[in-house]
Structure formats: C-alpha cells, structure tokens
Amino acid sequence: MSSETLKAVQVACPGCLTPNRVPAARLGEDPKCGKCGAALLDGHPLALDEASFDAFVGRTELPVLVDFWAPWCGPCRAMAPAFEQAAGELRQSVRFAKLDTDQAQAIAARAGIRAIPTMVLYRAGKELARTSGAMDAGSLRRWLAEHAA
Numbered sequence: 001m002s003s004e005t006l007k008a009v010q011v012a013c014p015g016c017l018t019p020n021r022v023p024a025a026r027l028g029e030d031p032k033c034g035k036c037g038a039a040l041l042d043g044h045p046l047a048l049d050e051a052s053f054d055a056f057v058g059r060t061e062l063p064v065l066v067d068f069w070a071p072w073c074g075p076c077r078a079m080a081p082a083f084e085q086a087a088g089e090l091r092q093s094v095r096f097a098k099l100d101t102d103q104a105q106a107i108a109a110r111a112g113i114r115a116i117p118t119m120v121l122y123r124a125g126k127e128l129a130r131t132s133g134a135m136d137a138g139s140l141r142r143w144l145a146e147h148a149a
Contacts, residue, residue, distance in 0.1 A: 012059035043091035058125035
C-alpha cells in the first residue's frame with residue numbers, strides 16, 4: 001500500500017464534535033461519525049456558535065471555510081445560496097460553516113471581524129486566509145483553489 005492510501009484526515013463530527021480519522025481515499029464514501037453515526041461530510045454548511053466553534057475548527061484537518069454573517073445583512077443573505085452550492089460541490093475537500101456574529105460576538109471579536117460577510121479559511125484551528133464581501137459560487141471555488149491547497 002502506498003503512503004497516500006494510508007493517509008488519514010481528522011474530521012470533527014458536526015453533531016457531537018468528536019474527532020474522527022477518515023482515510024483520505026475514503027472521503028468520497030460518505031463517512032459517518034464513529035460515536036453518533038452523523039454524516040461527517042454532508043455537503044451543507046454547519047451552523048457554529050460560541051460553544052462549538054473552537055472544537056469544530058480546531059479538530060478538523062480539512063480546510064474549514066467559516067462565513068461570518070448576520071441575519072440582517074443583505075449581502076450575507078444574498079450570498080447564502082452560493083455558499084450552500086459551493087459547500088455541496090467541495091464537500092470532500094473543504095468543510096463549510098457559518099457563524100452568526102450577532103449570536104457569537106466574542107468569537108467575531110477574537111477573529112477580528114470588522115465587516116460582513118467575511119470568510120475565514122482555517123486548517124486545524126489556524127487561519128490560512130480571509131476575504132470580505134459577497135461572492136458567487138464560482139468565485140468561492142476559485143478563491144479556495146488558491147488558498148486551500
């Protein structure tokens with residue numbers, strides 16, 4: 001077996017936040033959490049809050065793109081369908097999450113969020129890149145291709 005076949009990626013469960021080791025070659029096989037059985041890569045953005053943000057972002061070795069948004073923000077709402085579409089298309093390589101800055105003000109302040117929507121790309125809890133402003137799905141894919149590799 002090659003080392004690529006043996007390589008595993010840690011992915012936090014969106015339901016119970018338990019870290020799961022998934023062989024990289026099996027990411028496309030709809031892996032489930034070993035503890036609670038929830039789908040690990042369901043292709044939908046995960047709603048994070050102050051209680052789950054650090055655990056999910058820190059326990060996931062796949063890149064995690066967090067959309068910092070608020071319900072009253074028109075550009076945030078306009079971008080939501082494109083964010084959802086990109087989450088489905090890239091579900092095996094990037095986890096998508098959303099954080100309501102009104103409900104999680106401490107996390108938004110710690111992340112230095114000054115405008116919304118702002119998207120921050122993390123890997124294993126460390127910030128890799130950020131961008132502000134609404135994007136369509138194609139722009140999101142191109143931006144991620146440049147920064148998530």
